[in-house]
Amino acid sequence: xxxxxxxxxxxxxxxxxMIGQKPVVxxxxxxxxxxxxxxAYIFSGMxxxxxxxxxxxxxxxxxxxxxxxPTPCNKCEFCKTITEDRSIDVLExxxxxNRGIDEVRSLREGVKYxxxxxxxxxxxxxxxxxxxxxxxxxxxxxxxEPPPNTIFIFATTEFHKVPATIISRCQHFEFKKISQKEIIxxxxxxxxxxxxxxxxFGLNIxxxxxxxxxxxxxxxxxQAVAFSGENISDEDLKEILGVMNREILFECSTAIIEERxxxxxxxxxxxxxxxxxxxxxYKELIQxxxxxxxIKSVKSPLELxxxxxxDMKKYQEEAKKASxxxxxxxxxxLQQGEQGxxxxxxxxxxxxxxxxxxxxxxxxxxxxxxxxxxxxMKKGIKAPSELKENAEISVLRPEEEKREESVPEIxxxxxxxxxxxxxxxxxxxxxxxxxxxxxxxxxxxxxRVKDKE
Amino acid sequence: MAFKDxxxxxxxxxxxxxxxxxxxxxxxxxxxxxxxxxxxxxxxVLAKAMNCEKKKDDACEVCSPCKAISxxxxxxxxxxxPDGNIIKIDQIRILKQTAYLKPMVGQKRVFIVAxxxxxxxxxxxxxxxxxxxxxxxxxxxxxxxxxxxxKPTIKSRCQIxxxxxxxxxxxxxxxxxxxxGKERAKIIALLVGxxxxxxxxxxxxxxxxxxxxxxxxxxxxxxxEKVATFLKNYVSSRSLRREELExxxxxxxxxxxxxxxxxxxxxxxxxxxxxxxxxxxxxxNFLSLSKxxxxxxxIDYAFYAMQKNLNMNLLVTSLFSNLIx
Numbered sequence: 001x002x003x004x005x006x007x008x009x010x011x012x013x014x015x016x017x018m019i020g021q022k023p024v025v026x027x028x029x030x031x032x033x034x035x036x037x038x039x040a041y042i043f044s045g046m047x048x049x050x051x052x053x054x055x056x057x058x059x060x061x062x063x064x065x066x067x068x069x070p071t072p073c074n075k076c077e078f079c080k081t082i083t084e085d086r087s088i089d090v091l092e093x094x095x096x097x098n099r100g101i102d103e104v105r106s107l108r109e110g111v112k113y114x115x116x117x118x119x120x121x122x123x124x125x126x127x128x129x130x131x132x133x134x135x136x137x138x139x140x141x142x143x144x145e146p147p148p149n150t151i152f153i154f155a156t157t158e159f160h161k162v163p164a165t166i167i168s169r170c171q172h173f174e175f176k177k178i179s180q181k182e183i184i185x186x187x188x189x190x191x192x193x194x195x196x197x198x199x200x201f202g203l204n205i206x207x208x209x210x211x212x213x214x215x216x217x218x219x220x221x222x223q224a225v226a227f228s229g230e231n232i233s234d235e236d237l238k239e240i241l242g243v244m245n246r247e248i249l250f251e252c253s254t255a256i257i258e259e260r261x262x263x264x265x266x267x268x269x270x271x272x273x274x275x276x277x278x279x280x281x282y283k284e285l286i287q288x289x290x291x292x293x294x295i296k297s298v299k300s301p302l303e304l305x306x307x308x309x310x311d312m313k314k315y316q317e318e319a320k321k322a323s324x325x326x327x328x329x330x331x332x333x334l335q336q337g338e339q340g341x342x343x344x345x346x347x348x349x350x351x352x353x354x355x356x357x358x359x360x361x362x363x364x365x366x367x368x369x370x371x372x373x374x375x376x377m378k379k380g381i382k383a384p385s386e387l388k389e390n391a392e393i394s395v396l397r398p399e400e401e402k403r404e405e406s407v408p409e410i411x412x413x414x415x416x417x418x419x420x421x422x423x424x425x426x427x428x429x430x431x432x433x434x435x436x437x438x439x440x441x442x443x444x445x446x447x448r449v450k451d452k453e
Numbered sequence: 454m455a456f457k458d459x460x461x462x463x464x465x466x467x468x469x470x471x472x473x474x475x476x477x478x479x480x481x482x483x484x485x486x487x488x489x490x491x492x493x494x495x496x497x498v499l500a501k502a503m504n505c506e507k508k509k510d511d512a513c514e515v516c517s518p519c520k521a522i523s524x525x526x527x528x529x530x531x532x533x534x535p536d537g538n539i540i541k542i543d544q545i546r547i548l549k550q551t552a553y554l555k556p557m558v559g560q561k562r563v564f565i566v567a568x569x570x571x572x573x574x575x576x577x578x579x580x581x582x583x584x585x586x587x588x589x590x591x592x593x594x595x596x597x598x599x600x601x602x603x604k605p606t607i608k609s610r611c612q613i614x615x616x617x618x619x620x621x622x623x624x625x626x627x628x629x630x631x632x633x634g635k636e637r638a639k640i641i642a643l644l645v646g647x648x649x650x651x652x653x654x655x656x657x658x659x660x661x662x663x664x665x666x667x668x669x670x671x672x673x674x675x676x677x678e679k680v681a682t683f684l685k686n687y688v689s690s691r692s693l694r695r696e697e698l699e700x701x702x703x704x705x706x707x708x709x710x711x712x713x714x715x716x717x718x719x720x721x722x723x724x725x726x727x728x729x730x731x732x733x734x735x736x737x738n739f740l741s742l743s744k745x746x747x748x749x750x751x752i753d754y755a756f757y758a759m760q761k762n763l764n765m766n767l768l769v770t771s772l773f774s775n776l777i778x
Contacts, residue, residue: 003475003476003477003478003479004589005479005480005612007585007610008585008586047605047606047609047610048609052585094579094581094582094583096575096578096579096580096581096582097542097545097546097549097579097582099575099579126581126582127578127581127582129578130574130575130578130579157606213609215609215610216608216609219609219610219611219612219613222479222612223612223613223614226468226471226472226477226479226612227468229471242615261717261719262717262718262719262720263719264717264719265714265717265719265720265723266719266720266723269723272618272647273620275617275618277600277615279601340753342601342602343757344753344756345703345753345756345757346703346706346753349706349707349709349710349749350749350753352710352713352714353710353713353746353749356713356717356746357746360742
């Protein structure tokens, strides 16, 4: 027998077989039962959740010999031709390849004629978001009032790219991510049929990596079988999925927190020799710092982080080493660097340098400290420079702002201007003004609006 | 070329051979891994093995399909490479049309899309349907060194086979076998960072001369002596050679990185230019840590700008003034 990948072999052929998507399936079935089938549908949702499958089953349900039925028989000639993709009245069009206005024009020509052989003419356009703007617009009239017995079904992963005029003419169904539990159950049934042995831990990490897409999960299982045969060990699976060794992550975060930049270079070397993709490592590192921040800020982190006890302990110890503000700053910098890493021509050097930078991060004074310093200086100078206060400090000390509100607006305005002038004469203030110009400027417009009110 | 001629990546080869024995080669596959580890060559070997008349799990190199594929003369194996800088939708359309036709002479049709990350949005999307349900006699192999750029909708339809960089020891070993000197093999292995193809194609004298020249330039920029040489070399009315500048900048960034490593007192064995260790130590003080990082950032930007086809003369000038300021 020829080999089919699991995603194709186990593609559902009835509504009942579909995993997840209960609301969508039920609505479609009821529509058929009550004879309330709309003329156009649009299915959206992420990859591998069943959009195309649902469209095909729906087509079968409408054209099955046993009347429009919510449970297509899959045995009659009509159902068979649809399954084998050779029905003349069910057109499955690849919207990404046939995307121009010419293709849509010829489609419109075809729609004019009655179905040749079955009850309904059904046009499925997959990847519909790739149609050009002209093509979409050419469809509008037909879509609004299609000839009788013609049904359009669109499927797309990028719903936002479909024009609103199209959407308003269709019934929109959003396909949700499939929950881990459902994925695991489905994988279990496949492994039973295929006589594959795999641990529940293994199924768990596959489901996790699939991130809500059933097709991804099936592909991963396929890869695992290709890799290790019918007996899939956890170790093999970790290798395929590239599950990051937590030791390395901890080593990295420790080096950063303890300011040991010399440790970075051997570490990156280790990551590369371990065969990990640097960008993948980076993603995991972000996740790692996120976990640390989470532990710092949540009282009972176990609910949010399904970790083993010993891992949790390690995390908690690590989290003690720095303040949550520091973790937050690390995270911000890491996230900013992600894009750069993606497009860097030398990802290795980029990563090394970024991590070295992070190691020196504690030496950077925080804005809060600088402001406090400024505050102290101001007291020394005596003349309170209101301008700066408005810019940043008001955020820190709301009670002071409240006190001001009791004074009439105009008076404050005048007072402010005078004080500003005075303060600006002072060289120290001037210096700080120059340094913080950007920040002060950015707050300025808001202040004015406030004053006007 | 047969499986044994591809160096390194034993595991990947094992997987493919096992799949060949069981007739379980997936119809859509994605090969990803660093440049120069042999992804495309392996894809070609796979195409041969699928069409070979004598062996089941390898290429025999004797039968006519094997030979024809080696000569790029086999109608059922098609390699698609970027046209210019991108793979266009028309190329994919041709692929799709032929993929639905039964193989002409061989047993399977094989399509190899090299540098798949260069597919533009339209091309990538138009590939989706056929990747999901290709005819059973057609196999599509996407090859990329940057899987992050590949759309998730494509990835989810493919079986992914990721390749590891060839380890430094392996490269060293292979180079030694090819008759390179010990010291030289070591340095080359460090320089190429897992890219075996590059290691084998390196011209040693040439690369040494280039590095020496680059170091001189770098030093002059650091010391701010005779800085104009850089400009003189790379800005001119003559058309600039982009590859040349890329090479120099690449060497520059490895210098910067090594200087940072030395400044941080990390493990000297990890230097990218181990033969320059002494010189680095001497010049360590010319470049502060933050300056070195800054340099790297500027160089990275220059690479980015070159990809975007900015005016080269302006680019070099601005890079230069950034570096010396």
